[in-house]
Amino acid sequence: MVDSGHRTCPVTKLPLSPCSPLIPNYALRSLIDSFTPSVTAATSTVRKTNKTSLPPSEDPRFLFSSLSYPASAAALSTLHRLVKDEPAFRRLLADSGAASILLRHASSTDSPDLQDISLRTLLYLSLDGDDVRVGLVADGALDYLSCAITSGGPNAALAATTLTSLAVVEVNKCTIGAHPSAITALCALLMSGKERECREATTALFEICKFPGNRRRAVRAGAVHAPYSQAMAPRGLYRFSVCFAKCKEGRDTMVSVDGFVRVLAGILREGTTRGMEHALLVLNLVCSENVNLCWEAKKEGVREICFVLVEKDHEKIARNALALARTLEKRGGGSFGPNGLIAKDAADADDLNAMADFGKLEVAFNDEYYKLKLFYCSTN
Incomplete structure (x- = not known):
């Protein structure tokens, strides 16, 4: 059925004509075909690295099928290690839908250790490329990261760093600026956070405000006053x-x-x-x-x-x-x-x-900018 495509209309229940180019479950078959080699590649890569057979708990198939919220510390630690060490595994994780579980843990302040592991895993995952960054934002990452930043604590700086990574993509800058609490949360962290929190919030705001429309939003949120009040x-x-x-x-x-x-x-x-x-x-x-x-x-x-x-x-x-x-x-x-x-x-x-005795200054003006030429000559 999958190989040939389901040729029955799901609405009318009538079969399609034999010459019709439409195959409704072509996308599903394509995903299945691409998923299997990815799992095999990721598994073989990990095996080559460890030079031993994978234990069941580290097999990608087992990890993704058993991962649920709330996840165990062991499962999240395994994900973090594989995402950090295996670039092939990052793409596999991004396509698996497991990022949503990591995002839920990233905003949970009840377990700071699990929150830390999840945020670090998301940060490494975001380094896989622009497609992954856009995908994480589409999965609602801004809501969870804003919550983590607003709640403060030891992981707020890490959440701001992850937000900086997502903001590298131009389309994400616009999306972050339109989010109701992302810029506000960063400005609040900038005003009340410690040295590391202020540094990461500054970097995130600077990256986000490269998009001109976000500058006004940041000004209204207090981004201009904050650096001077904190003696940055x-x-x-x-x-x-x-x-x-x-x-x-x-x-x-x-x-x-x-x-x-x-x-x-x-x-x-x-x-x-x-x-x-x-x-x-x-x-x-x-x-x-x-x-x-x-x-x-x-x-x-x-x-x-x-x-x-x-x-x-x-x-x-x-x-x-x-x-x-x-x-x-x-x-x-x-x-x-x-x-x-x-x-x-x-x-x-x-x-x-x-001052003129030590050198001669010649200034030429252009319609668009000043051109400055310095001619130094020895005094007579």
Whole structure:
């Protein structure tokens, strides 16, 4: 029956014509045909690894047929080990439907140990490819992972990491953003979690907010205020700032954050090269729309920092520093000195003249962006 296809219409109970190309259970036969080699391949792979015959408890057929909720710790541990060590077994597990049992355990806080094993298994499973990631989201993974993140505890960070893996796929970014509690749960974890929880929540939000539509949702959920209230490390701060500075709601919210300019000024003084590059970009975007922030930036010494960075041997930093310097001049008062930098008064002009003795700065402007060329020459 399976080989030939069932040729009777399930509605009318009438046989199909002999020349009809329609075979209703073709998909079922295809699944059966593809399932058997997969089981054989996974079983043979495990046997080669162990160099012994498989015990019944590790046979994929036995595992999937006996797995139910709630599962035993031994069964989940076996699944975790096979998924971690055997790439062929990941595809087999994804196609078996057993992921739904893992997801139910992932949201259960009654057994933290089983929750931990299930989340780790799901994380390894999500590494099998984009199809698996999309399939897990279709199976309702967002509901279970959001529940695990909201409940807190030692496994919240692991749930956030799994969510980051799912968000790598563009279509999943959109789905996660539309979920009623995923972004909210991550923002809550960011505000109340410990160091590891904050780090994983930051990474997940950063990945999710690469989709522009999710930035506004994250801002409304408190993602902009959270990093500053938790004194996040500079790397996390500038990543967040760059992400949300590209969104008008994000820029408007940054203006209301106490200490926003002070923290970014600190990154300009002591941050990494990448941190300085992005901090300059963020300050330029925000200060271009707010005069008060321009004056605050000057009080924090950002203008003087730009004087130094504009001659730094790094094209992006120099370009961003020059752009910020011009923004501060236009929005906050002052004028350009003889070497193209801001001179607010005579003392500033003298300082800039002294700087010009060490090098000559030539700035060429393009319609789309500033092109910066630095020509260093020895003093005579």
